[in-house]
Amino acid sequence: MYGDGPVFKAEGASFRDQPYGRELPQGLWTTGLCDCHQDGHICVQTAIMPCVSFAQNTEIVNRGTIPCISAGLIHLALGFVGCCWLYASPSRSRLREHFALPEEPCGDFWVHLFCTSCAICQESRELKNRGADPSISWLSNVEKWSREKVTPPIVVPGMIR
Numbered sequence: 001m002y003g004d005g006p007v008f009k010a011e012g013a014s015f016r017d018q019p020y021g022r023e024l025p026q027g028l029w030t031t032g033l034c035d036c037h038q039d040g041h042i043c044v045q046t047a048i049m050p051c052v053s054f055a056q057n058t059e060i061v062n063r064g065t066i067p068c069i070s071a072g073l074i075h076l077a078l079g080f081v082g083c084c085w086l087y088a089s090p091s092r093s094r095l096r097e098h099f100a101l102p103e104e105p106c107g108d109f110w111v112h113l114f115c116t117s118c119a120i121c122q123e124s125r126e127l128k129n130r131g132a133d134p135s136i137s138w139l140s141n142v143e144k145w146s147r148e149k150v151t152p153p154i155v156v157p158g159m160i161r
Contacts, residue, residue: 027100030129033111033118042124046117051075054088056134057123061095064138085112088120095123099130 036043046053055072078084089112096103105111111119127134131150132141145151 027102029101029104029122029126031122031125033105033115033122035125036118036121039121039125039128042121042128046121046124050084050117050120051079053120053124053134054084054091057095057120057127058091059138060127060132060134060141061091061098061123062138068137085109085116088112088116092119092123095126099126101126 031038036046042053051072054075055068055070058066058071059068074087075084078087089108092108092112093103095101096108124134131145133144136144
């Protein structure tokens with residue numbers, strides 16, 4: 001569905017040449033699960049309409065293959081029956097895979113089951129900190145990177161058997 005590669009593909013200049021390439025901790029989350037206060041806009045949006053924040057994240061993580069509106073409606077519908085975490089936890093797993101992030105403080109399933117809003121906020125901050133703006137579409141991010149001649153952040157692939 002979203003391919004085996006990272007969410008962002010390196011093109012052009014080296015990753016190390018990018019301004020954010022040296023500042024981000026590799027293999028670590030840039031913010032903690034409970035650091036919602038670091039971005040008030042994301043925090044308020046997620047508190048009021050978590051399906052919107054989740055949908056924006058999902059569109060970026062899936063490179064535009066899942067439209068924002070579809071992801072949001074599914075999340076909203078599952079939220080009415082208290083099961084939105086079933087749909088949200090695999091998205092967190094994909095985000096972690098793309099950036100080689102650890103599964104912490106516990107498994108993705110448990111994080112979304114007990115802390116859905118905090119998890120969605122952390123995922124939004126992670127995308128934003130790594131150069132993708134979840135508030136605009138995948139295509140708008142691609143256009144922005146192209147216009148600014150910026151190579152999106154990439155994950156250094158692990159060993160393949």
